[in-house]
Amino acid sequence: MAVTDAPEKGQSPQSSEATGSRGRIEPAAENFFTAAELSRRKFFGKALAAIGAAATAGAVTPSAAETARQAVQEGLEKNLPPNVPEWSKILGAPILAHPYGLPSPHEKNIVRRESPGLTRTPHSSVAFTPLQNLFGIITPSGLHFERHHAGTPEIDPHQHRLMINGLVKRPLLLTMEDVLRFPSVSRIHFIECGANSGMEWGNVAVPTVQYSHGMLSCSEWTGVPLSVLLQEAGYDAKRAKFILPEGSDGAGLTRTIPIELALDDVLVAYGQNGEMLRPENGYPLRLLVPGVQGVSSVKWLRRIEVGDQPWNTREESLHYVDLMPSGLHRQYTWIQEAKSVITSPSGGQRLLDKGYYEITGLAWSGRGKVKRVDVSTDGGRNWRTARLQEPVQTKALTRFRIDWRWDGSPALLQSRVMDETGYVQPKYNQLRAVRGEKSIYHNNSIQTWRVAESGEVSNVQVS
Amino acid sequence: MSRSPDGSPLERSQGRGSGLLCLCAALVLWLPSPSLAEEPKFGFGRLATPEEIAAWDTDVRPDGKGLPKGSGSVSFGQEVYDAKCASCHGTFGEDNQYMAIAGGVQPGDIDRGRASILATGQPLRTVGTKLNHVSTLWDYINRAMPFAQPKTLTPNEVYALTAYVLHLNDILPADATLDEKSILEVRMPNRNGFTTEHGFMSKAGKPDVKNAACMKDCVATVTIASELPESAQGMHGNLAEQVRSFAPTSGVKSGRAPAGASAAASPTSPGLDLAKKFACMACHGVDNKVVGPGFREIAARYKGSGGAEPQLLAKLKAGGAGVWGPVPMPPQAHVSEQDLKTILTWVLSGSPTR
Numbered sequence: 001m002a003v004t005d006a007p008e009k010g011q012s013p014q015s016s017e018a019t020g021s022r023g024r025i026e027p028a029a030e031n032f033f034t035a036a037e038l039s040r041r042k043f044f045g046k047a048l049a050a051i052g053a054a055a056t057a058g059a060v061t062p063s064a065a066e067t068a069r070q071a072v073q074e075g076l077e078k079n080l081p082p083n084v085p086e087w088s089k090i091l092g093a094p095i096l097a098h099p100y101g102l103p104s105p106h107e108k109n110i111v112r113r114e115s116p117g118l119t120r121t122p123h124s125s126v127a128f129t130p131l132q133n134l135f136g137i138i139t140p141s142g143l144h145f146e147r148h149h150a151g152t153p154e155i156d157p158h159q160h161r162l163m164i165n166g167l168v169k170r171p172l173l174l175t176m177e178d179v180l181r182f183p184s185v186s187r188i189h190f191i192e193c194g195a196n197s198g199m200e201w202g203n204v205a206v207p208t209v210q211y212s213h214g215m216l217s218c219s220e221w222t223g224v225p226l227s228v229l230l231q232e233a234g235y236d237a238k239r240a241k242f243i244l245p246e247g248s249d250g251a252g253l254t255r256t257i258p259i260e261l262a263l264d265d266v267l268v269a270y271g272q273n274g275e276m277l278r279p280e281n282g283y284p285l286r287l288l289v290p291g292v293q294g295v296s297s298v299k300w301l302r303r304i305e306v307g308d309q310p311w312n313t314r315e316e317s318l319h320y321v322d323l324m325p326s327g328l329h330r331q332y333t334w335i336q337e338a339k340s341v342i343t344s345p346s347g348g349q350r351l352l353d354k355g356y357y358e359i360t361g362l363a364w365s366g367r368g369k370v371k372r373v374d375v376s377t378d379g380g381r382n383w384r385t386a387r388l389q390e391p392v393q394t395k396a397l398t399r400f401r402i403d404w405r406w407d408g409s410p411a412l413l414q415s416r417v418m419d420e421t422g423y424v425q426p427k428y429n430q431l432r433a434v435r436g437e438k439s440i441y442h443n444n445s446i447q448t449w450r451v452a453e454s455g456e457v458s459n460v461q462v463s
Numbered sequence: 464m465s466r467s468p469d470g471s472p473l474e475r476s477q478g479r480g481s482g483l484l485c486l487c488a489a490l491v492l493w494l495p496s497p498s499l500a501e502e503p504k505f506g507f508g509r510l511a512t513p514e515e516i517a518a519w520d521t522d523v524r525p526d527g528k529g530l531p532k533g534s535g536s537v538s539f540g541q542e543v544y545d546a547k548c549a550s551c552h553g554t555f556g557e558d559n560q561y562m563a564i565a566g567g568v569q570p571g572d573i574d575r576g577r578a579s580i581l582a583t584g585q586p587l588r589t590v591g592t593k594l595n596h597v598s599t600l601w602d603y604i605n606r607a608m609p610f611a612q613p614k615t616l617t618p619n620e621v622y623a624l625t626a627y628v629l630h631l632n633d634i635l636p637a638d639a640t641l642d643e644k645s646i647l648e649v650r651m652p653n654r655n656g657f658t659t660e661h662g663f664m665s666k667a668g669k670p671d672v673k674n675a676a677c678m679k680d681c682v683a684t685v686t687i688a689s690e691l692p693e694s695a696q697g698m699h700g701n702l703a704e705q706v707r708s709f710a711p712t713s714g715v716k717s718g719r720a721p722a723g724a725s726a727a728a729s730p731t732s733p734g735l736d737l738a739k740k741f742a743c744m745a746c747h748g749v750d751n752k753v754v755g756p757g758f759r760e761i762a763a764r765y766k767g768s769g770g771a772e773p774q775l776l777a778k779l780k781a782g783g784a785g786v787w788g789p790v791p792m793p794p795q796a797h798v799s800e801q802d803l804k805t806i807l808t809w810v811l812s813g814s815p816t817r
Contacts, residue, residue: 109704109714116698120561120753121745123610133707150607151742165516173515174508181507203689207699207717232503244522250613252606254522258664291666303519312525312596314603318562321593321657327582329593329656333663337670348702349712357711367666374676379685383678412685416676424674428688434672438586442663446674450687456715463688 109133112143115211118199123151124251126193128214131343131362136389137188137397139217141273146280147193147215149315150250153300157284160248162268166306169234176284179270182224182232186271187290188396190218190364192336194293194320197443201432204459208348212447212459213341216362218397221288222271227263230306241308245287248302255296256310256332257289265290265395268301290395291366292334293441295320325436336366338425339444340373340400340417351455354408359386360401365419370398372418377404379412379448379462380427386415411451412462428461521605525596527647534642535623537630543620544627546782547609547793550746550754556590556631558754561610565631567592568652573634576655591632595657597649601625611742612797622646734809735816741798743806749814756787758814765811772807779803 079085103110112127119125127146129139139145146152157176165171193215199205206212230243243262247253257266267288270277277283282299289296295315310316310332321329340363345351359377363370369392374383386402400415417425428445435442450460523529545554552558556565567580567587578592586592594600605621607613616624622641629635629649641649662668696717699705703714738744738758746754765771780803782794795803809815 106708109706109708113699113705121610121742122739123742123745130705132705133710150610150613163511163516163519165511165520170503171511171516172508173511178507182505204691205695207691207696207702208705210705211699228504232505232507234503246519246522250607250610252613254606260665305520305522307524309524309526311522311602312599313522314599314607317595317599317657318590318593318603322661323581323586323588324658325582327577327579327586327656328658329581330659330661330663331657332659333661335663335666335668337663344710345712348715349706349710350715351712372676374678380682381680381685383676383681416674418676423670424676426672426674430672430674450690457712459691460687461689462685 110143112146113210113214115199115206124149126215128210129217130210131214131216131341132209132346132349134343137218137362137399138273139219141219141275141278141281144217144219144272144278144281145191145193145215147294148249148251148280148299149253152279153249154279155248155284155300160284160302162285162301163303164229164233164306165303166244167236167240167308168230168306169236170232172229172233174229176270179224179268179285182228184222184224184271185267186220186222187265187267188218188220188393189288189290190216190395190397191288191294191297192216192339192364192366194295194333194336194441197445197447198440200445200461201439201443202437204461207459209341209343209346209447212347215294216364216397218364219272220274221267221269223267223269223288226266226268226287226304229268229304230262233306235306239308240306242306242310244303244305244307244311244313245296245298245301246303246305247298248300253295253298253315254311254313255298255315256313257292257296257334259306261289261292261334268304289334291336291368293320293336296334320441322435322439322441324439330439333442336364337442337444338365338367338370338417338419338423339363340370340415340425341447342375342413342415342449345413345451345457346449347457347459349457351406351451351457353455354406357404357406358401359404359413359415360399361415363388363398363400363415363417364396365417365421365423366395367423368420369394370400370417371420371422373398373400374416374418375400375402375404376414376416377411380414380416380446383416406451408453410453412460413449413451413457414446416446429463521602523598523602523605525598527598527643530598530601530643530646531618532643533618533622534640535619535621535626536640537623537626537635537637539619540623540625540627540630543616543624547612547616548624550793551610556628562589563587564590564628568632568634572652573650576650576653578653578656581653581656589632590628591634591652593653593656594651595654597625597629597646597651600628601646604628609793610745612793732809732815734805734812735814737798737802737806738809741795741802741806746792749816755792758810762811762813772811775807775811776800776803779807 077083110130110133112129114122114125114127125148129143129145134143160176162174162179163172164174196215197212200212240259242259243257244254245257268285269288270285272278272281277286282301285301286299287297287301316332320333321331322333323329340361342359342361344360345357351357359375363373370388373386373388375386376383384402386400389399389401392398425444425446431443431445448460448462449457451457521529551561552564557563566589567578568591569579572578580587580592590600601621604624605616608616625646626635626639626641630637630639632652634649634652662670701717703716706712706714748757750759751757752760765775778792779795779798782792
């Protein structure tokens with residue numbers, strides 16, 4: 001892709017070369033350090049001169065690449081064997097250097113990001129999870145994607161109340177102490193925004209998996225089954241057809257949820273990955289509706305009303321409705337159908353060398369468990385079945401992995417999930433044939449990453 | 464176990480002589496039977512009072528349930544709109560900086576109950592073309608608008624704003640007035656534009672798109688149908704700085720400055736933090752005009768004119784219009800004087816972002 005080959009004006013050619021040059025397969029060692037880090041170590045000039053020489057050669061010239069590696073390593077050798085690293089010869093930081101622990105400063109790239117131009121205000125916007133560098137299935141709480149409709153409120157848990165009203169015998173007002181006294185359960189579930197991948201219905205629009213699939217996260221949630229609270233309030237089992245959860249934020253976000261779903265596996269959650277919810281994820285209380293588009297998992301939950309008709313709220317009539325080619329909108333499209341994506345290698349990355357790679361990614365289904373994930377490296381002509389990380393849990397992310405030996409020729413990587421209902425993740429042309437390109441929501445197409453001869457991976461769509 | 468219907472704490476109703484009651488409660492836990500399960504199992508919390516419920520339960524359904532008494536005219540709605548809404552939505556509701564609230568309704572749509580523009584290749588999505596029930600408009604204005612001061616409008620103002628927005632969409636005439644009864648007679652242009660005939664409503668729902676789990680020679684040819692457009696390249700910043708610096712793959716360098724890393728990653732100024740907190744940034748960019756002028760444009764205008772501060776502070780509190788154009792800035796009386804001063808000082812100092 002042209003982006004790397006032609007740095008923009010003002011871009012130092014040196015720094016652009018520091019991460020590699022066209023057509024050259026890079027050895028790993030020199031990539032461990034960014035230009036800035038090299039600079040800090042005062043080896044900048046020497047290392048880059050050598051790398052620049054390698055680049056000028058325009059192809060893989062072992063001697064130039066070797067020189068580059070040597071230059072970097074010379075500077076580092078005081079920390080490399082046979083020397084003893086600096087940090088092994090001094091005292092480290094004492095306990096409580098950070099009473100609440102923080103990631104290593106070297107992890108500064110792994111943060112949530114916004115997609116420029118997607119929304120008009122940061123108070124009703126999205127921050128995407130960096131799926132490209134996460135392991136396993138749990139999203140660290142600080143990296144869980146954000147989607148707010150009127151910003152994140154700062155809520156004092158002592159002044160927070162949950163009201164349950166409507167078609168109930170006993171309208172309840174619960175404090176947080178009350179909520180925490182009920183018997184609780186912990187379960188691992190994903191949350192995916194209904195608009196995840198929505199920017200790509202018509203064409204490729206974003207470069208990396210963070211932006212294409214990052215409105216997706218998975219946590220261990222702890223809370224009270226909603227069914228327990230509805231029974232406690234004495235809901236009217238004959239007349240109750242729907243519930244309406246309501247947020248305590250400025251948007252007062254509301255969504256209609258059918259009573260069958262509400263009584264099934266919905267949680268009134270306060271715990272996320274062992275601690276209280278993060279403010280961005282609903283502190284101190286939220287709804288968690290497994291398998292359903294994220295907007296139903298109402299954050300900052302202050303009220304649940306039981307009723308006998310849907311409410312047709314703003315977030316289920318002006319938004320979160322799927323426009324079909326006929327001009328009709330599909331309404332109350334709750335379920336998130338099965339979907340998968342390869343997170344590594346993925347768009348915006350570059351393979352370091354030929355040889356072995358583990359292709360890995362995530363699969364999930366709003367209808368239950370992932371049954372199988374197949375992976376193609378030739379754009380969907382041929383498929384192999386990937387390994388699934390056990391235990392596979394219902395409506396949770398499932399990590400898949402498969403071995404791959406890259407021979408240096410162009411490849412098209414795809415993954416395709418089948419869930420326990422037998423449903424198979426569709427292709428773009430199949431989705432568009434039914435739903436057109438304007439429906440915004442529920443894009444669960446197979447994703448394609450193109451690996452170029454240079455090792456560069458980019459986002460493409462195939463037909 | 465009993466609860467006090469007036470909402471007083473549970474313990475008040477658990478006096479002496481409630482031994483029998485406690486025994487019954489214990490039996491509920493031990494011997495759940497259909498009749499006894501009607502009783503609360505845990506007895507946590509208290510009953511919500513009717514006043515509490517009325518204050519929080521403001522939602523309005525399509526059948527009108529939840530609408531309070533009140534009324535408002537199109538002309539009153541215009542007054543409220545110009546003062547509190549036009550700054551974001553545009554004088555005629557046409558501004559799509561936020562969702563456009565007017566436009567796109569075609570002759571014949573109201574009779575048909577379908578917004579015809581939605582079936583075209585350019586489906587203009589506005590309140591007029593998209594919404595099926597007017598109750599939703601009332602409910603949303605009431606609970607969430609104005610964006611930075613939600614839940615501050617009176618019922619009469621909400622009826623008036625609803626009437627005005629409908630007028631902007633050619634659904635109501637200029638002399639119309641809406642109240643809790645007449646609002647139910649409004650015919651929305653897209654009232655027949657929604658369907659629940661799909662497989663997304665339950666786990667057992669039938670999917671509309673099917674693929675097969677073919678394993679070998681599944682497609683004859685594969686062609687690249689789409690890749691990142693030239694115009695979008697670089698838009699998301701330097702991808703090399705968005706991956707771990709040691710991994711089986713490195714990041715691809717793209718030549719622009721990184722965009723939108725989390726604000727927490729870099730120190731910011733108190734003024735910027737407050738400007739974000741109080742939603743100033745909903746209408747003002749640091750450099751550029753969004754709805755109102757960019758902060759640095761303001762700093763440039765008042766540069767060197769000593770004594771502008773008190774005058775601008777008064778403007779922030781009371782709102783104003785005319786200096787930068789006709790779109791008024793709403794009053795910011797809800798922000799403390801101290802915070803307003805911090806923001807103002809920050810703006811006039813050129814809005815340093817860290």
